[in-house]
Amino acid sequence: MESVDYVDTFITVSPDSTVDAAAAPEPRGAAPTVASATFELVAQHPYRWRSSDVIFTVWADRRDMPEAERERARAEFYARPQACLRSSELGNRYGWGIHSDHDGRVAIYAMGTSEYESLAAGVAPDGRPVTVRSAERSASAAV
Numbered sequence: 058m059e060s061v062d063y064v065d066t067f068i069t070v071s072p073d074s075t076v077d078a079a080a081a082p083e084p085r086g087a088a089p090t091v092a093s094a095t096f097e098l099v100a101q102h103p104y105r106w107r108s109s110d111v112i113f114t115v116w117a118d119r120r121d122m123p124e125a126e127r128e129r130a131r132a133e134f135y136a137r138p139q140a141c142l143r144s145s146e147l148g149n150r151y152g153w154g155i156h157s158d159h160d161g162r163v164a165i166y167a168m169g170t171s172e173y174e175s176l177a178a179g180v181a182p183d184g185r186p187v188t189v190r191s192a193e194r195s196a197s198a199a200v
């Protein structure tokens with residue numbers, strides 16, 4: 058797994074988030090934003106992809122990278138440090154928690170739901186314990 062992958066971990070909404078409820082990120086114009094592309098990929102395929110798959114796929118899709126080039130490009134992409142999903146706007150601006158299961162595959166849960174609350178308390182949907190971490194604070198909160 059890449060260094061951006063978590064296992065048995067739940068990333069809660071950032072403590073400095075100002076949202077009261079989860080909302081789906083909207084694309085700006087014709088192209089999806091990083092947040093909207095990440096949301097669509099994970100929401101449409103819960104527990105299918107690892108964080109590293111999601112992060113790279115969104116990056117490659119936004120560059121219209123042909124499938125034939127992706128294997129080589131992924132190796133180059135992860136040869137440099139990359140931000141993990143704790144820095145995603147899903148957990149700061151949009152009210153979504155991100156769960157990585159025992160295989161490192163991710164799903165999202167809306168804040169305020171019973172599933173979110175259970176995960177935030179350290180219990181996965183399958184009853185396994187999870188490590189709870191918060192999404193990173195926004196840059197403006199550090200100022």
